[in-house]
Structure formats: C-alpha cells, structure tokens
Amino acid sequence: MNRTALVVGVSGITGSNLAEELVEQGWTTYGLARNPNVRIDGLLPVAADLLSPESLSAALADVAPTHVFFTSWMRMQTEVENIRVNAAMVRNLLDALASKKSVQHVALVTGLKHYLGPFEAYAKDGFLPETPLREEQPRLDIENFYYAQEDEVYAASARDGFTWSIHRPHTVIGKAVGNQMNLGTTLAVYATICKETNRQFRWPGSEAQWNGLSDVTDARVLAKHLVWAATTETAHNEAFNVVNGEYFRWKWLWKRLASWFEVEPIGFDGTIQPLETEMAQDATLWRDIAGRYNLVEPDLSRLASPWHTDLDLGRPIEVMTDMSKSRKLGFTVYRGTEESFIDLFNQLRKDRLIP
Numbered sequence: 498m499n500r501t502a503l504v505v506g507v508s509g510i511t512g513s514n515l516a517e518e519l520v521e522q523g524w525t526t527y528g529l530a531r532n533p534n535v536r537i538d539g540l541l542p543v544a545a546d547l548l549s550p551e552s553l554s555a556a557l558a559d560v561a562p563t564h565v566f567f568t569s570w571m572r573m574q575t576e577v578e579n580i581r582v583n584a585a586m587v588r589n590l591l592d593a594l595a596s597k598k599s600v601q602h603v604a605l606v607t608g609l610k611h612y613l614g615p616f617e618a619y620a621k622d623g624f625l626p627e628t629p630l631r632e633e634q635p636r637l638d639i640e641n642f643y644y645a646q647e648d649e650v651y652a653a654s655a656r657d658g659f660t661w662s663i664h665r666p667h668t669v670i671g672k673a674v675g676n677q678m679n680l681g682t683t684l685a686v687y688a689t690i691c692k693e694t695n696r697q698f699r700w701p702g703s704e705a706q707w708n709g710l711s712d713v714t715d716a717r718v719l720a721k722h723l724v725w726a727a728t729t730e731t732a733h734n735e736a737f738n739v740v741n742g743e744y745f746r747w748k749w750l751w752k753r754l755a756s757w758f759e760v761e762p763i764g765f766d767g768t769i770q771p772l773e774t775e776m777a778q779d780a781t782l783w784r785d786i787a788g789r790y791n792l793v794e795p796d797l798s799r800l801a802s803p804w805h806t807d808l809d810l811g812r813p814i815e816v817m818t819d820m821s822k823s824r825k826l827g828f829t830v831y832r833g834t835e836e837s838f839i840d841l842f843n844q845l846r847k848d849r850l851i852p
Contacts, residue, residue, distance in 0.1 A: 548585060601659055687775070697760070
C-alpha cells in the first residue's frame with residue numbers, strides 16, 4: 498500500500514524516533530517542525546508554524562498524507578494557556594489538511610498526565626488515581642490540555658471521516674536536543690556533572706518514587722506502537738497506554754545508572770532534593786565541560802529539563818501503567834528499562850553530547 502506519513506514534531510524525542518521507524522518500514526515520510534533539522538536519511542522536511550494557518554497552508558500545499566502522527570506540544574505559563582495554544586496547534590494542522598481528503602488516520606501522543614493531572618495540579622491530593630493506570634479510567638474533573646487535544650482530534654474525525662488513536666506513554670526515554678521533557682538526557686548530564694566535580698549522584702525525588710514501582714517508555718517502543726495502531730484495524734478509534742512492558746524500582750535502577758557513569762549513588766535521605774535547584778548554577782560549568790571534551794552542545798538548557806524530571810521523580814505515589822489493552826490486540830514489543838537508559842547514554846556519547 499502507498500502510505501504517506503506526516504510526523505508533526507519531528508525534532509522531538511518521539512517524532513524523530515517515529516520518523517526513523519517509518520522510513521525504515523518504507524513509508525514516504527514528511528517531518529514537520531518549526532526547524533526540522535533532523536538528520537534522518539529519507540525524511541522529507543516541512544518547516545511550518547502550527548500556530549499560523551497561513552504557514553501551514555503554504556508548507557503543506559504539496560503534501561497529502563494518508564497518516565498523521567501528532568507528537569508536538571508547547572508549554573505555557575498556565576493550564577488555560579496550555580489548552581488554548583495546544584488545542585489550536587492540533588486544530589490548525591487538521592484544518593489545513595481537511596480539503597485534501599487524503600487523511601485516513603490520525604495518531605495523537607499525549608501521556609500519563611491524562612490520569613495524573615496537568616502541570617498545575619500534577620499528582621496532587623485530590624488527583625491521585627488508582628494504579629496500575631488503565632485506559633478505562635475517566636477524565637479528571639479539571640482542565641487539562643491533553644483532553645483539549647483529544648477533543649480536537651475527535652471533532653475533526655467526525656467531520657473528515659478518518660480513524661484515530663490516542664497514545665499515552667509514561668516518561669519517554671530517547672535522544673533529542675532542545676526537548677522540554679527529557680528525563681534520560683537530564684540524568685546523563687547530571688551524572689556527568691557529578692563525575693566532573695566529584696559530587697555525589699544524589700536521588701532528587703520522593704520516597705514513594707524511590708521505593709515504589711514505576712515504568713518508562715522507550716521512544717523506539719512508542720514508535721512501533723504508533724505504527725501498529727495506525728495500521729491495525731482493531732486498534733482504530735481507541736486510546737492506549739504504552740510503556741516498555743516491565744516494572745522497576747528507582748532504588749534498584751539508580752545504582753546501575755551511577756555505575757555506568759562511575760559516580761557515587763546516594764538514595765532517598767528523607768527529603769526531596771530537586772534537580773532544578775541542584776543544577777541551577779551549572780550552565781557555565783557545563784559550557785566548560787563541553788569545551789574541554791569538544792562536545793557539540795554547550796547550552797545546558799538544550800539538553801537538560803530538570804523541572805520536568807523533578808515532576809516525575811517527586812510524585813507522592815508509585816506509578817505503574819497497564820498494557821493489557823494493547824497486548825490483547827496483538828502488540829507484543831518489549832524493552833528492558835536498563836537497556837533503554839544504557840542505549841541512550843551510549844548514543845549521547847557517540848554523538849558527543851556527553852563525554
């Protein structure tokens with residue numbers, strides 16, 4: 498079949514890994530971003546501003562995708578603004594494609610804030626769901642830009658007749674530069690700084706996260722899940738959780754990450770030690786490290802997102818994600834979590850993003 502994909506947000510962790518998967522599977526693949534400077538052989542870049550209908554109309558004039566994969570979002574100061582801006586991004590994109598009548602399926606990537614609440618009320622009292630998290634759990638009674646994005650997809654589907662799938666990963670582990678939610682690379686940069694300054698590799702989060710069960714989503718697993726749902730009829734018009742397929746405890750994984758970087762691990766000591774505070778003064782230090790080792794990215798803010806890592810690791814509950822729905826429909830891809838992190842660290846070192 499002639500399948501043409503449009504990956505929206507191709508410069509991010511999810512979008513870039515998805516584009517690689519699609520190209521490898523033989524899809525004609527367009528990658529849309531404001532600056533789609535992703536080095537993927539066979540990818541067709543599209544530069545456009547999702548908040549500008551005029552920009553989208555011009556950029557997509559000769560693009561008629563059969564499948565749209567929306568992996569982009571923009572962080573604003575309040576959830577009201579998050580809703581306005583992120584809903585508009587989805588709406589503008591689908592409106593720009595509507596007249597082409599080419600779109601057969603739209604996949605939207607959101608995440609576990611669907612269950613845990615938005616940034617302003619993230620994992621707070623009154624918004625703590627039962628775990629493992631399951632797709633059947635209802636929306637929280639609170640404003641959430643993920644819900645607004647979903648509603649834009651549902652409305653356009655009813656208008657234009659395409660099928661859809663919603664994908665809810667946990668923390669996505671993979672390589673990207675300039676990404677706003679990047680726990681894996683943030684921990685790699687933090688561990689590098691610890692090694693270079695003889696600091697202890699101190700656990701920054703909560704007791705519940707340190708001792709409890711958790712899971713993550715390898716970007717390569719998410720990429721395969723997106724393609725699977727888009728091309729599997731029984732998976733159409735459904736929402737899915739997507740994680741690696743195993744549970745782990747951070748008190749086990751932390752020591753193993755520390756061992757890779759040859760730093761001293763320090764576990765939960767009774768208080769939360771936010772990375773945002775720990776790394777607040779490290780921008781100049783990182784620039785020095787980058788110069789010393791000839792690294793390609795001296796700007797700490799383009800590699801590390803400690804604010805988001807603190808959100809994930811500081812939660813007052815353990816977080817496990819149920820994958821039964823996908824498994825029953827035939828998605829069996831699995832990835833070991835330690836492998837996800839080590840593969841990322843090796844890639845970061847190969848690409849000279851860490852020494």
